[in-house]
Amino acid sequence: MISEIQQQQYASARLSRDRRFDGQFYVAVLSTGIFCRPVCPARLPAEHNVRYFHFAQQALEQGFRPCLRCRPDSAPGSCAWQGVETTAKRALQLLSSELAAPVTQIAERLGVSERYLNQLTHKAVGMPPKRYQLHSRLLQAKRLLQQTSLPVTDVAIACGFQSARRLQDTLQRWCKLSPSQLRGAQHSQPTNEVSLFLPVHMPYNWPQVCSFLALRAVQGVEFVDSNGYQRHFKDNYGVLSVSAYFNENKGGFDIQLTISNPAQIQPAITTLRRVLDMDTNPAVISQSLIATGLPADQLTPGLRLPGAWSVYEAGCRAIIGQQVSIKAAITQLNTLVAALGDNQEGQVYFPSPEALAASDLAMLRMPGARKQALRDFASLINSCGDAVPCDEQILAIRGVGPWTLQYIKLRGDSEPDQFLSGDLIARRQAEGMGLSTELAAPWRSYLTIQLWLLASAQQAKSEQ
Incomplete structure (x- = not known):
């Protein structure tokens, strides 16, 4: 529900066409039956003739068709999570990213019944x-049809539809459009190369993200x-x-995927958006950090939370990085990948949980207890299959404490509200500046x- x-606020934002509001809400026009982004260049309708929605999915549910001019499916990810409880937020994220997964499976991953999941989504988005x-x-099918040359069958597979016919029928019912109408004169052709544009909420501090990821990049697996x-x-x-x-001028990222199967597209995009933190609203973050007592001139504009590719990889990084510098940890990680990683035609892939769990890890220079913790963590991940282990399972591993778990959640799950109180650097900085860290919630x-x-920055200045 939209409050008064x-x-x-949305009425004022719509009239301003300010890009900072792109993706935060959608505008439906009653006379045309079309819904748009607030930055749509079309003529502005009268206020009495519009309705507002937090999510594009809600506009579709109410019978509105997506605008072909501003393409609501191409907006940055919605920021309208405020007031939505954690489980509901996680449910909506999974439903919009795990497009082929049965709802029963999503409920199992959330640890709730399908009936309770139904209650959560009804309360959050009304469906x-x-x-x-x-x-x-x-929405994903529309994006792929308009931005790529993938055949309709491949688009259907990528978006979780059982067939191209099923996709066509569903598009016609909800959008009153066919795949050919969306694609226009562009011809489809089989390809394993997919190019897309993914928008972000600006400002986006790419130098900050770039520096963070480059310092921690795994040789052969990542290039920054x-x-x-x-x-x-x-x-x-x-x-x-x-x-x-x-692409700063366009306000987002130009993406290129080389795939083996079209079903890989959506999971890869979802993970990439999380790793590069594309959907965060920097204005909301800044307000929360200032509330702690942090001076405004100390804020990093467009601050982002760079993620790790998976919970498994984040856990390996966290355990290897216990009580050592970042440089030392990455050296060890590179050694691990060189020894156990899968090398195919010059491309290196992060070691599988099976390979790590079965190794004696003799190539690593670290205490035996830490090696065992690394093996135990890999075994846990392997036993969970596609599910994510719970906090209790991770903490049950000997040698894994609160700091390691928080790091895994911060970078592997990209949870926004993890203040690493056990991290010496973060704690000293907070104490030295007299910050009330709890006031940064839910963005700690x-x-x-x-x-x-x-x-x-302080260390670099002292070394000059």
């Missing part, structure tokens, strides 16, 4: 989970330079490579990143 205050997932499939980020990885369908190049992960940045 939000209605007034059942299956319908929200269906609308998410439609001033222009962009590249990554090789494997999933159940085969190998995949992804490249992301920051960003406070951790900000304090690390301030400490690094």
